Amino acid sequence: MSRRERKKRAVREKIQDELVRLISLKGLENTTVDDLCEAADIAKKTFYNYYGTRQELILEVCQIRLFNRLQENIAVAIKHHNGLAAQLGFIIGEMELFIIHAEAFEKELINYMLANLSTLTGSEQSHSMQAGYEHMYRAGEAELKPGLTPEFCAEMTVAMINALSLGLLDSSKEEVRQRTGLLLTYIQESMLQ
Structure with a gap:
């Protein structure tokens, strides 16, 4: 796997891990894309590069x-x-x-x-x-x-x-x-x- 692919995978996994952590803390309904971006320390645009929707x-x-x-x-x-x-x-x-x-x-x-x-x-x-x-x-x-x-x-x-x-x-x-x-x-x- 190339360096770029490893980096993309790491960002994707970080977003997924933060979703799980935030659901544990706040619940699914109270977890927003903004919350995820802040927790994963990524821009909203980056989130939408990986996922079309929440x-x-x-x-x-x-x-x-x-x-x-x-x-x-x-x-x-x-x-x-x-x-x-x-x-x-x-x-x-x-x-x-x-x-x-x-x-x-x-x-x-x-x-x-x-x-x-x-x-x-x-x-x-x-x-x-x-x-x-x-x-x-x-x-x-x-x-x-x-x-x-x-x-x-x-x-x-x-x-x-x-x-x-x-x-x-x-x-x-x-x-x-x-x-x-x-x-x-x-x-x-x-x-x-």
Whole structure:
């Protein structure tokens, strides 16, 4: 990587880090582009050289902090767990732990991301989530109930996880455990043989 590319990457990472820090301090709604520029010690023009909008920055941070984690969990599930039931158990278990231990800024990012999935970038992220699950279901397609396709199962899994995640952001540990357990049971019983 060239010096210029390293410098650009460093500025981008500084802006992202400052967004996370400011969300932790002030909340997402109270964090403005002006706040970010001041905290990152950059001009507003520099911010807009890297991000077209505040939303673009937030969705990129969601990609890095949330979607990449999901993709890693799916890859680990496929590599280290045999069968769809065990793979789903691992992924849902990791989701449960993440929600239980999520910091306030992470919960705000989850809330923001789920509320904005209909935007172009959010839609791409949703398709990325679905592609990860589809890969897993395709690898274990023989375990699906007759008539179900990997595409359909992935779409339903993403929809259920997104809906459940939004509802659990402010729940107790016990409720998170109960609801994720019910989700896992429902997916296994309705989709797997």
